[in-house]
Amino acid sequence: MSDLLExxxxxxxxxxxxxxxxxxxxFGFYRRRAAAEELNAYTWVADGPPPELDGAGAPLGGIPLxxxxxxxTEGVPSQAGSRLLEGYTPPYTATVVAKLRAxxxxxxxxxxxxxxxxxxxxxxxxxxxxxxxxxxxxxxxxSSGGSAAAVAAGLAPWAIGTDTGGSIRQxxxxxxxxxxxxxxxxxxxxxxxxxxxxxxxxxxxTRDVTDAALLLRYxxxxxxxDSTSLEFPEEIRLPSAEDLKGVRLGVPEELTGAEGGVEPGxxxxxxxxxxVAEQLGASVEPCRLPHAPHALSAYYLIAPAEASANxxxxxxxxxxxxxxxxxxLLTMYERTRATGFGDEVKRRIMLGTYALSSGxxxxxxGTAQKxxxxxxxxxxxxxxxxDLIVTPTSPWVAFELGAKTADPLAMYLNDFCTVPMSLAxxxxxxxxxxxxxxxxxxxxxxGPAFSESRLLDAAHALxxxxxxxxxxxxx
Amino acid sequence: xxxxxxxxPVIGLEIHVQLTTRTKMFCGCEVAFGGPPNSxxxxxxxxxxxxxxxxxxxxxxxxxxIGLAFECEIAERSxxxxxNYFYPDNPKGYQISQYDIPLCRGGRLGEVRxxxxxxxxxxxxxxxxxxxxxxxxxxxxxVDFNRCGTPLVEIVTEPDIHSPERARDWLTVLRETLRQLGxxxxxxxxxxxxxxxxxxxRPRGTHELGTKTELKNMNSFAYLEQGIRxxxxxxxxxxxGGGTVVQETLHFxxxxxxxxxxRSKEEAHDxxxxxxxxxxxxxxxxxxxxxxxxxxxxxxxxxxAVRFExxxxxxxxxxxxxxxxxxxxxYFERALASTxxxxxxxxxxxLANWIPLLIERIGSDxxxxxxxxxxxxxxxxxxxxxxKEVSRDAAREVLTMLVESGGDPRExxxxxxxxxxxxxxxxxxxxxxRAIASDPVxxxxxxxxxxxxxxxxxxxxxxxxxxxxxxxxxxRLIRERLG
Numbered sequence: 022m023s024d025l026l027e028x029x030x031x032x033x034x035x036x037x038x039x040x041x042x043x044x045x046x047x048f049g050f051y052r053r054r055a056a057a058e059e060l061n062a063y064t065w066v067a068d069g070p071p072p073e074l075d076g077a078g079a080p081l082g083g084i085p086l087x088x089x090x091x092x093x094t095e096g097v098p099s100q101a102g103s104r105l106l107e108g109y110t111p112p113y114t115a116t117v118v119a120k121l122r123a124x125x126x127x128x129x130x131x132x133x134x135x136x137x138x139x140x141x142x143x144x145x146x147x148x149x150x151x152x153x154x155x156x157x158x159x160x161x162x163x164s165s166g167g168s169a170a171a172v173a174a175g176l177a178p179w180a181i182g183t184d185t186g187g188s189i190r191q192x193x194x195x196x197x198x199x200x201x202x203x204x205x206x207x208x209x210x211x212x213x214x215x216x217x218x219x220x221x222x223x224x225x226x227t228r229d230v231t232d233a234a235l236l237l238r239y240x241x242x243x244x245x246x247d248s249t250s251l252e253f254p255e256e257i258r259l260p261s262a263e264d265l266k267g268v269r270l271g272v273p274e275e276l277t278g279a280e281g282g283v284e285p286g287x288x289x290x291x292x293x294x295x296x297v298a299e300q301l302g303a304s305v306e307p308c309r310l311p312h313a314p315h316a317l318s319a320y321y322l323i324a325p326a327e328a329s330a331n332x333x334x335x336x337x338x339x340x341x342x343x344x345x346x347x348x349x350l351l352t353m354y355e356r357t358r359a360t361g362f363g364d365e366v367k368r369r370i371m372l373g374t375y376a377l378s379s380g381x382x383x384x385x386x387g388t389a390q391k392x393x394x395x396x397x398x399x400x401x402x403x404x405x406x407x408d409l410i411v412t413p414t415s416p417w418v419a420f421e422l423g424a425k426t427a428d429p430l431a432m433y434l435n436d437f438c439t440v441p442m443s444l445a446x447x448x449x450x451x452x453x454x455x456x457x458x459x460x461x462x463x464x465x466x467x468g469p470a471f472s473e474s475r476l477l478d479a480a481h482a483l484x485x486x487x488x489x490x491x492x493x494x495x496x
Numbered sequence: 497x498x499x500x501x502x503x504x505p506v507i508g509l510e511i512h513v514q515l516t517t518r519t520k521m522f523c524g525c526e527v528a529f530g531g532p533p534n535s536x537x538x539x540x541x542x543x544x545x546x547x548x549x550x551x552x553x554x555x556x557x558x559x560x561x562i563g564l565a566f567e568c569e570i571a572e573r574s575x576x577x578x579x580n581y582f583y584p585d586n587p588k589g590y591q592i593s594q595y596d597i598p599l600c601r602g603g604r605l606g607e608v609r610x611x612x613x614x615x616x617x618x619x620x621x622x623x624x625x626x627x628x629x630x631x632x633x634x635x636x637x638x639v640d641f642n643r644c645g646t647p648l649v650e651i652v653t654e655p656d657i658h659s660p661e662r663a664r665d666w667l668t669v670l671r672e673t674l675r676q677l678g679x680x681x682x683x684x685x686x687x688x689x690x691x692x693x694x695x696x697x698r699p700r701g702t703h704e705l706g707t708k709t710e711l712k713n714m715n716s717f718a719y720l721e722q723g724i725r726x727x728x729x730x731x732x733x734x735x736x737g738g739g740t741v742v743q744e745t746l747h748f749x750x751x752x753x754x755x756x757x758x759r760s761k762e763e764a765h766d767x768x769x770x771x772x773x774x775x776x777x778x779x780x781x782x783x784x785x786x787x788x789x790x791x792x793x794x795x796x797x798x799x800x801a802v803r804f805e806x807x808x809x810x811x812x813x814x815x816x817x818x819x820x821x822x823x824x825x826x827y828f829e830r831a832l833a834s835t836x837x838x839x840x841x842x843x844x845x846x847l848a849n850w851i852p853l854l855i856e857r858i859g860s861d862x863x864x865x866x867x868x869x870x871x872x873x874x875x876x877x878x879x880x881x882x883x884k885e886v887s888r889d890a891a892r893e894v895l896t897m898l899v900e901s902g903g904d905p906r907e908x909x910x911x912x913x914x915x916x917x918x919x920x921x922x923x924x925x926x927x928x929x930r931a932i933a934s935d936p937v938x939x940x941x942x943x944x945x946x947x948x949x950x951x952x953x954x955x956x957x958x959x960x961x962x963x964x965x966x967x968x969x970x971x972r973l974i975r976e977r978l979g
Contacts, residue, residue: 093546106545113539115546214545218773247548248775327773330578333589334543338639348635354582377580377768386770 025050026495030178030232031259034082034125044076044083047178048127051085055130055176060152060161062171064090065098066130071122079125081239086126087177089168090134092118092223093212101214102134102164104147105361106341115212116244117181117223124239129177132167136363137332138188138216140164141435144426145365152422153196154494155460159419162192162435168226169196175495179236180226185216186320187414187439189224190451194414194463197453197491199480200226201233202439204470205446206251209244215331217324218249220443228491230452230481234259237473258474260481265301268479270466271308271407276438283416286457291413294454294464297486298411303479308403308410312395316441319396321433322376322389323444329373335361368429397445404469409479412438414451414463442467452480453489461489500659503697503735505728506705507663508611508655511670512648513680514618514688515558520645521617522549522592527647529686533640541645543587548774551576555647556599558679559615560780560788562649563600565673565796566610572780574599574614576772581765584639585619592617593650595769599778605673606798608666609654615778620644643687649679655694655705660724664717665816667691672797672820684716691720695727696741706731707741711755714748723748727755800825808832808844817852823863824851831871836879847878853892857899868902869895877905889963890914917965924957924965928973931956943978950974 025047028036036042048070055066067085076083088094091101093111100106114122122128135145143151143166151166153159154174161170165182169192172180182189184202193200201224208223215221225236238257244250272295277283283291295305337343337357344360346353362370376385403410415435425432442449447470454464464483468476517527523540539547563570577595598614621643625636651670657663671682671689681688691714696706709731714723726748731741746755795803801819804810810818818825828851832842851864854874858867865871877894880886886894886909894908909915917924931953932939941949950971957970 091546093544099545101545109545111539111544111546113544211548212546246550248550249773326770330580330588330590330768330770333580333582334545334587336582336584336589338584339542339587340544350584374768377770379766379768382768382770 026175029228030084031235033178034084037076037082040077044074045070048085051129051177058176060154060170060174061149062132062151062167062176063130064133064148067128071127074127076125081125083125083127084178085129086121087129087132087168087171087180088118089165089182090131091138091183091214094118094128098131102136102146102148105335109341113212116209116246117240121239132171132180134167135164136366138164138183138185139365139369141191141432145363147363150422153419155197155419159421162195164188165226166192169193169198172198172226172228173494179232181223182226183213183221183223185220185324186443187436189226190439190449190465191415191435193226193451195419197461198226198228199230199233199452201237201450202448203237203473204448206249207253208240209247209250211244211246217327218331219327220324230260230477230484234477254471260478262478262482263485265298265303265479265482268303269407270298270303270305271403271410272305273308273310273313273410273412275310275313276412282434283413287413287417287462290455290457290462291464298483301482301486308407310399310403310441312392312399313441315392316396316444317433317437319389319392320440320444322385325369325373326376326386329370332370393444396441400445400447410467412465414438414465418457418460418462438465446470448473448476450476450480452484454487455489502700503732504700505658506655506696506698507657507724508694509653509663510692511651512690513674515555515647515649515679516681517552517554517647519552521552521555521647522645531642535642537641542641549592551775551778552647555615557788559599559649560784561677561679561792562613564788564792565677566603566605568600568603568610568613570780571597571599574778576775576778577769578772580768585622587644592772606666606669608656611652611654613649613651616648616650618643618646618648660721663693663724664721667717667720669797669820676793676797676822693724695724697728697731707743710745712745712747719748719750722753810845810848814848823865827864827871831875834872834875836872836876842875842879843882846882847875850874850878853895857896867899869898873898873905880905884916884966886914887916887964887966914964917961927957927960932977939978
């Protein structure tokens with residue numbers, strides 16, 4: 022049993038393809054663990070593997086996949102962590118989930134998340150918070166907290182989530198696993214219940230960098246159903262680098278200095294990792310992203326603005342919750358949304374509605390878009406001198422449940438280091454780089470658009486050198 | 497003093513045209529009329545969670561054709577926006593439309609300038625179980641999403657129209673233009689052509705625009721004219737009474753033919769437009785422009801009307817009739833090009849005069865090409881009338897017979913003995929003499945110079961000749977005798 026738990030997804034897939042391991046057996050193993058879990062990581066678990074499962078003949082070996090709740094899965098509850106969509110089962114499956122299933126990664130279960138992906142602690146889920154497997158009194162991060170906790174706790178071999186401002190990278194960091202946000206457009210958004218359309222991107226949450234690369238390889242590609250998706254220019258390579266010779270790493274002062282509020286333990290691990298990188302042959306130099314400190318402000322205008330429109334469809338007319346309006350349409354709308362949405366979702370709908378209102382649009386949404394352009398230009402300039410930009414993923418380690426719920430702004434600061442890359446649409450990966458007070462710290466690497474293979478190669482070399490041990494939480 | 501003698505109406509139109517694309521604007525559902533409710537829907541047009549729009553390229557093609565037909569500037573790069581509002585006919589909570597950078601800008605159709613034309617998607621259809629058929633006070637409402645997502649082009653004119661009649665006429669031209677482009681069914685009764693009007697009035701001779709109201713729900717050409725007329729009268733009356741016009745949206749009730757304000761809840765909107773993040777900019781390439789030009793008819797109705805007037809000398813009214821109803825124009829041109837039997841060329845003006853008489857007999861909506869009257873037969877008839885081989889009255893009878901059973905007009909005239917009676921034959925002079933003798937009172941009045949009295953005398957001759965005599969010739973003969 023524990024043998025199976027030791028295997029990374031890629032290693033398990035190799036065994037299945039070599040017919041040394043039965044995919045159905047592996048599915049059953051993880052299904053039992055998922056069904057018995059105590060972290061509230063899952064909102065739904067499959068009864069068993071799909072009947073047509075042929076692990077040995079599939080590139081992904083039939084290795085079961087945990088999927089964030091907001092991916093639509095035909096006939097399976099897809100509630101995006103919201104009470105408003107409680108019990109909603111879509112009539113179709115998200116492109117990314119369908120592609121992974123076709124490549125041999127069947128659906129193991131749906132994972133808990135912050136409601137409509139709005140949150141950094143998973144405490145905004147309509148179905149209760151997820152607990153961090155490193156310390157059950159702490160949050161797993163968010164919004165893909167269920168996926169991160171499930172992988173970290175060995176409740177799933179691997180998982181997918183979505184990242185809008187850090188929702189894959191930050192929970193990966195807080196749970197001690199690998200999380201990648203691909204280039205915007207690399208993976209189809211079709212079937213992802215939208216939070217902020219111009220930022221949302223699907224990506225892998227995995228035990229190691231190789232698993233992330235393998236999963237990503239089958240997620241990318243132009244989808245006719247998503248006009249913003251793009252053909253990935255090359256097949257994702259499985260990482261093989263063992264050093265960082267000639268790799269120029271830029272450390273942006275704006276995201277790693279005092280302004281970011283990075284806590285000492287995290288800073289210490291970050292700097293130790295920079296030393297490891299240098300030992301592997303990388304050059305490490307400070308770089309400038311002058312507009313990055315404004316990223317969070319711009320993000321909290323653009324994302325809520327888009328969300329205010331994206332969430333307008335939840336009106337009680339066609340699906341999901343409807344609260345009776347005593348024959349008055351407006352009353353029905355108001356009651357349904359007042360009852361179905363949580364506080365954070367309401368807060369962002371109001372923020373976004375305000376930012377788009379006549380008379381305020383230019384000052385808020387318009388200015389935020391200009392800042393976004395500036396941030397993209399900052400990265401472009403930085404990538405002329407550096408191959409990759411590195412930062413801590415989150416300014417702090419996993420915090421206590423309830424510690425930040427009373428202060429939304431403090432909660433938003435979780436995303437200080439991850440939001441700039443989201444606004445620029447560039448890929449970024451978080452890998453665990455050690456522990457601080459017994460809790461994992463994440464190290465973020467970001468590269469230019471479509472540089473995923475290079476990015477993962479560098480992450481792989483660092484991962485080997487760091488030798489982070491995540492076995493403690495997979496018992 | 498009538499309302500419009502003192503005040504000048506200023507009218508602009510906003511027209512929504514459903515495109516006859518195979519599929520909807522942003523999804524693969526079929527575009528069609530009727531069918532069981534909600535039978536042509538999918539995740540995208542139902543606004544299900546996670547669904548994304550994909551632009552229908554055929555709709556873009558049609559949009560470009562419309563822009564070219566109105567001589568608009570076609571944007572190489574235009575932007576889709578989200579127009580946010582809550583209503584059950586709007587499943588996403590926003591309509592995907594175009595806002596500050598539309599597909600088409602500027603342009604004209606006839607004397608009316610086009611402000612812009614843009615692409616968007618239609619809403620679902622609501623059916624309310626209430627007395628008024630409107631949502632207020634309804635016990636229950638059903639939503640049919642079959643129409644939802646149908647491609648629309650919204651065309652906005654400049655306020656260049658100054659009477660209800662012109663508004664109606666111009667809309668007819670617009671409809672025919674769109675029909676000939678083959679981009680829409682343009683049927684007002686089925687809603688594939690819908691027209692709102694912005695109406696204001698101003699004292700004649702002034703140039704400042706008055707406060708306008710927006711008129712909705714005028715779903716026929718007659719209602720458009722009635723609605724605008726009623727609104728002009730209302731505004732003038734209001735101003736004359738010392739009141740001021742309030743900017744509001746008015747709903748035309750075809751039963752009472754009255755305008756009632758929509759409740760403010762229905763119209764108080766801040767649509768919070770912002771660029772649709774699910775779609776990139778809409779790009780129109782040179783190839784797309786070329787393809788649109790290739791699919792355009794050789795000659796659009798407005799150009800055809802000009803040609804009929806300038807080159808054929810038709811009256812404006814006739815030219816419009818023939819140009820704006822393509823089936824009439826086509827029939828007319830086939831007849832004009834035919835080689836009828838008889839003396840001389842076909843005279844275009846004479847021939848054109850026979851088209852209204854023909855449709856009077858075959859039904860005003862019928863296509864003459866489907867009738868028994870061959871184009872060359874009508875041309876022959878026109879030649880015979882012009883050559884005074886048959887009188888106008890007799891020719892009308894011949895036309896009736898042609899409509900009933902077809903055939904050659906020359907043979908019919910011969911067979912029925914309807915040939916014109918010339919002045920110098922068949923005793924026409926004798927008949928004229930008898931007419932004068934039969935009505936000495938009228939004869940005396942004509943002699944005294946009262947030409948109105950000639951009617952009974954001409955009538956006598958026409959009765960006697962069974963209409964075969966040429967009316968002009970008869971008049972000439974009577975005056976000769978009573979001169």
